Amino acid sequence: MNSAHPQPFPPAAAPRRSWLDRVGELWLAAVLVMFTAFVAAVFVIDRAGTQQVGVIADDPGAVYAEADAVSAAYTLSAADGVVSSGWMAVTADGYAEQSILDGTSGSATVRSTPDGTAVWGDAGWWGRRAPGRAAGAAGTWVQPDDGLSFPIDITTDLTPAALAELIRSIDEEGAVDPAVTTYQGIPVIASTYLDWTLIRTDTLPSEVLLLTGPIHSGMFRSAAAADTDLVVVPAVDGAGAEARPYGSLTGGESIAIQPARLDQSGADTVRSAASSTVAGESTAPPSADPDSAEAAPPADAVPPPPQADLPTGQPAFEVEVNASYCDTPTCTWSAAVTNTGTAAGSAVVEVSATPGMGPQRHDLGVIQPGQTASTPTLSMANQAPTPAPGQTTSVTVNYAAVVYSRELHGDDEDKYRRLADRLGTAYQYWLDSIMGMVDAAMKPAVLDTVERMLDEEVAPESALTSAEWASSADPGLGDYSPLPVQSRLAGYGDRFRGWSGIAGHQSNLFADDYALYQAGLDAALRALADPAEPTVSFLPRLDADGRITAVEIISDSGDPATSRCEIVTGDGGRDAGAAAADALSSMDTSASSAFADAVANGCPVSVTIEADPNPDLLTGDASPNALTDTAPLGEQLQDGLRDSGACTGTGPALDQVTVSNQVGRSTWSAGQLCGTATASVSTAQLDLLNGLLAGTDLLGQLKARGAVTVDEHDRITDVVWRDPDEECTSAMRQPVYAPAKSAVAPSNTATRNAGDQAQGAWVYLCGGSYTGGTPASSSIEPWDWPTSNPGRASQGQRSRCHLIANTLGGSGTDVANLVTCFQRANNDPYMKRAEQIVRRLSRNQDIFYLVKPQYDGNNGSLKGIRIVAIGNKGLDLDLCVRNSVLGGLVFNGPC
Numbered sequence: 001m002n003s004a005h006p007q008p009f010p011p012a013a014a015p016r017r018s019w020l021d022r023v024g025e026l027w028l029a030a031v032l033v034m035f036t037a038f039v040a041a042v043f044v045i046d047r048a049g050t051q052q053v054g055v056i057a058d059d060p061g062a063v064y065a066e067a068d069a070v071s072a073a074y075t076l077s078a079a080d081g082v083v084s085s086g087w088m089a090v091t092a093d094g095y096a097e098q099s100i101l102d103g104t105s106g107s108a109t110v111r112s113t114p115d116g117t118a119v120w121g122d123a124g125w126w127g128r129r130a131p132g133r134a135a136g137a138a139g140t141w142v143q144p145d146d147g148l149s150f151p152i153d154i155t156t157d158l159t160p161a162a163l164a165e166l167i168r169s170i171d172e173e174g175a176v177d178p179a180v181t182t183y184q185g186i187p188v189i190a191s192t193y194l195d196w197t198l199i200r201t202d203t204l205p206s207e208v209l210l211l212t213g214p215i216h217s218g219m220f221r222s223a224a225a226a227d228t229d230l231v232v233v234p235a236v237d238g239a240g241a242e243a244r245p246y247g248s249l250t251g252g253e254s255i256a257i258q259p260a261r262l263d264q265s266g267a268d269t270v271r272s273a274a275s276s277t278v279a280g281e282s283t284a285p286p287s288a289d290p291d292s293a294e295a296a297p298p299a300d301a302v303p304p305p306p307q308a309d310l311p312t313g314q315p316a317f318e319v320e321v322n323a324s325y326c327d328t329p330t331c332t333w334s335a336a337v338t339n340t341g342t343a344a345g346s347a348v349v350e351v352s353a354t355p356g357m358g359p360q361r362h363d364l365g366v367i368q369p370g371q372t373a374s375t376p377t378l379s380m381a382n383q384a385p386t387p388a389p390g391q392t393t394s395v396t397v398n399y400a401a402v403v404y405s406r407e408l409h410g411d412d413e414d415k416y417r418r419l420a421d422r423l424g425t426a427y428q429y430w431l432d433s434i435m436g437m438v439d440a441a442m443k444p445a446v447l448d449t450v451e452r453m454l455d456e457e458v459a460p461e462s463a464l465t466s467a468e469w470a471s472s473a474d475p476g477l478g479d480y481s482p483l484p485v486q487s488r489l490a491g492y493g494d495r496f497r498g499w500s501g502i503a504g505h506q507s508n509l510f511a512d513d514y515a516l517y518q519a520g521l522d523a524a525l526r527a528l529a530d531p532a533e534p535t536v537s538f539l540p541r542l543d544a545d546g547r548i549t550a551v552e553i554i555s556d557s558g559d560p561a562t563s564r565c566e567i568v569t570g571d572g573g574r575d576a577g578a579a580a581a582d583a584l585s586s587m588d589t590s591a592s593s594a595f596a597d598a599v600a601n602g603c604p605v606s607v608t609i610e611a612d613p614n615p616d617l618l619t620g621d622a623s624p625n626a627l628t629d630t631a632p633l634g635e636q637l638q639d640g641l642r643d644s645g646a647c648t649g650t651g652p653a654l655d656q657v658t659v660s661n662q663v664g665r666s667t668w669s670a671g672q673l674c675g676t677a678t679a680s681v682s683t684a685q686l687d688l689l690n691g692l693l694a695g696t697d698l699l700g701q702l703k704a705r706g707a708v709t710v711d712e713h714d715r716i717t718d719v720v721w722r723d724p725d726e727e728c729t730s731a732m733r734q735p736v737y738a739p740a741k742s743a744v745a746p747s748n749t750a751t752r753n754a755g756d757q758a759q760g761a762w763v764y765l766c767g768g769s770y771t772g773g774t775p776a777s778s779s780i781e782p783w784d785w786p787t788s789n790p791g792r793a794s795q796g797q798r799s800r801c802h803l804i805a806n807t808l809g810g811s812g813t814d815v816a817n818l819v820t821c822f823q824r825a826n827n828d829p830y831m832k833r834a835e836q837i838v839r840r841l842s843r844n845q846d847i848f849y850l851v852k853p854q855y856d857g858n859n860g861s862l863k864g865i866r867i868v869a870i871g872n873k874g875l876d877l878d879l880c881v882r883n884s885v886l887g888g889l890v891f892n893g894p895c
Contacts, residue, residue, distance in 0.1 A: 577640015
């Protein structure tokens with residue numbers, strides 16, 4: 001964002017001057033402010049069963065202005081490239097509840113009142129924001145530091161009134177983008193103002209479909225995100241000032257919001273939960289069963305502890321070897337260990353003398369800060385050669401003493417000692433210093449990161465520099481720790497190869513390529529999630545300044561024909577077709593000969609284009625990020641690739657091209673782009689379908705319907721689409737349900753219903769309009785339905801959730817289409833939002849729509865509902881709607 005611009009939106013806070021008044025002050029010398037008059041109409045609308053009155057003619061913000069509360073699905077693009085998603089609800093009087101899913105890092109629930117905030121996060125979520133407190137904060141309610149949980153305070157900046165003003169400001173002052181006429185298959189009006197975009201329907205009353213733009217401290221009063229790309233951190237302990245990068249390609253953080261009105265009942269629920277949690281009247285985790293004992297209120301209400309009060313002290317140790325000149329047959333020495341840290345810590349010292357004495361372990365017990373403990377006196381034979389008469393001989397003895405402390409080094413003593421031995425004494429103290437920066441939850445990640453980097457021949461100094469950078473965080477400046485992601489990567493062991501690329505990026509203090517870097521890591525994690533992929537290599541492609549221009553991923557099966565090669569690149573201000581063509585023609589600048597060799601030997605190539613949101617790089621209507629429907633993107637790709645070697649057969653073997661922009665991810669197979677006779681869906685999509693359907697009754701039903709083709713091994717080889725000239729009939733759109741698994745006893749048979757367990761469903765979507773669906777019947781009690789008091793199950797937030805929604809023609813009376821889920825998972829913005837999107841998109845493309853419940857073991861509770869939607873014009877949706885009290889989404893992976 002150009003910081004010289006006035007900022008578009010203040011939060012709703014009374015009393016205050018209007019936003020337009022302040023814009024006039026800021027722009028008076030340079031801009032003629034034009035006021036556009038519009039005709040307002042009063043219209044009565046029905047939202048969530050309540051009659052509301054709002055101004056709707058040319059005022060898309062009216063429906064929110066006087067609402068009791070608003071809810072919204074959102075995605076947050078952080079400065080480090082990580083994309084978080086979640087749901088939020090904010091009342092008019094400043095109470096809020098919010099879920100945050102940090103990509104592959106962790107998740108949290110945030111509850112806020114006008115007087116305070118409490119967060120319940122897992123170790124990964126805390127480790128990304130406060131690696132020095134992750135273990136102490138995880139799994140309990142904590143009052144977070146300002147700016148830690150989210151870059152803006154939604155209780156002031158996203159209340160119904162504040163949201164309405166933001167929408168009105170963009171709508172009234174923004175310029176209409178003539179290139180954006182449809183979104184998710186429906187006619188829209190798109191307005192852009194000060195780098196923010198508003199997409200709304202062109203009908204009355206107008207519905208806001210998307211609101212997106214950068215987070216700026218002058219725009220949101222509570223914004224904590226940095227405005228600049230580079231912050232110079234003051235020198236610490238005599239070291240020089242360090243240039244630390246804060247900011248992505250856009251120079252900060254951005255957010256995309258899909259708002260909805262929340263009725264009085266929803267507002268009351270949010271207010272009650274937030275009030276009781278912040279006051280300490282409820283200590284139950286967000287996922288607690290409302291009927292369980294852990295949901296009972298505590299005997300005494302004690303507010304959650306502030307983050308600053310959580311213990312952060314760490315022990316630190318210095319060793320002094322006490323040895324002197326020895327001229328006797330037996331020599332003695334000892335080692336004294338002093339705790340120079342801020343917390344007590346156990347100390348086990350391993351001592352040795354070379355030559356003379358092999359390793360010995362001595363447990364010195366717990367040493368308090370400032371205190372010293374010593375080994376017993378150690379003895380060994382004098383190692384000097386026996387002298388001849390009248391002569392003197394000598395020998396140099398190297399004494400070593402390495403301290404292991406569980407509190408400082410983590411629980412794995414063998415791993416720490418192995419790494420300390422590899423680094424040597426010169427680097428051991430640096431490693432110990434880094435270990436003191438993180439708490440118990442993140443210590444294994446530090447050891448794993450450094451060890452894996454050394455395995456890939458990264459220099460010790462570079463490995464430790466990278467680990468030190470990764471072990472700090474300051475969310476208020478857009479600076480997050482990557483240790484949770486690196487911990488996941490390390491968990492794959494030798495299957496992941498790419499630590500040298502991670503070390504190079506984290507050692508480059510002026511890197512500004514976070515978006516591509518993180519997108520590449522996400523691609524590697526998606527590949528690693530498939531156990532059929534033996535090894536996955538992460539290979540950044542660098543320019544002369546060491547910045548990442550693309551990331552190459554090799555999923556190596558040992559056979560190039562069955563391996564997977566992927567290039568993740570930006571658009572660089574070009575249209576999608578040009579960006580894809582350039583990526584495929586740039587093998588001579590490949591990051592490694594391994595990637596080039598794999599491609600040359602026939603490894604099928606997938607190209608992923610991360611659309612750059614920076615307005616300064618856009619080329620108007622051609623920008624991939626500006627295109628809100630798949631049709632023009634597909635046309636760009638076809639035009640750019642039609643004559644390329646990938647399509648003519650003289651270049652790389654193309655598998656698919658994916659474009660990721662503000663709307664989502666869209667994928668086209670090589671057959672769709674090149675007009676060849678290859679499969680109409682990509683190899684990656686076929687692998688996903690085969691992984692979900694292999695050996696299931698549902699696959700047999702799809703074969704019988706002629707929905708898929710299979711090979712001799714019963715693996716899906718393609719999806720069968722209707723002929724474009726063929727009418728989309730109701731018979732074609734008839735859902736298919738896998739037979740329910742009978743007589744399954746739930747894990748908690750005392751309070752849950754045993755019976756038939758739904759296994760999955762499928763439907764072919766076309767035409768955009770669906771009939772025949774029915775609401776869930778109250779007479780049906782699905783598997784795992786509460787039996788202790790089934791009549792009040794809905795009061796415990798339980799629902800009978802459709803696999804195929806009734807709005808898509810799904811049955812509410814067939815137990816094979818119903819699962820017991822928490823209400824939030826079935827409501828906006830999760831399950832229903834996904835169903836609304838595919839229903840809209842099915843007006844202009846046919847969709848293969850597969851839904852599978854995923855259970856925690858054979859008889860465990862429902863973990864989530866996996867939705868896979870593949871369109872014949874680019875739709876590529878793979879998400880899990882998590883089954884929890886608050887719901888949540890997991891993209892491109894299992895629940």
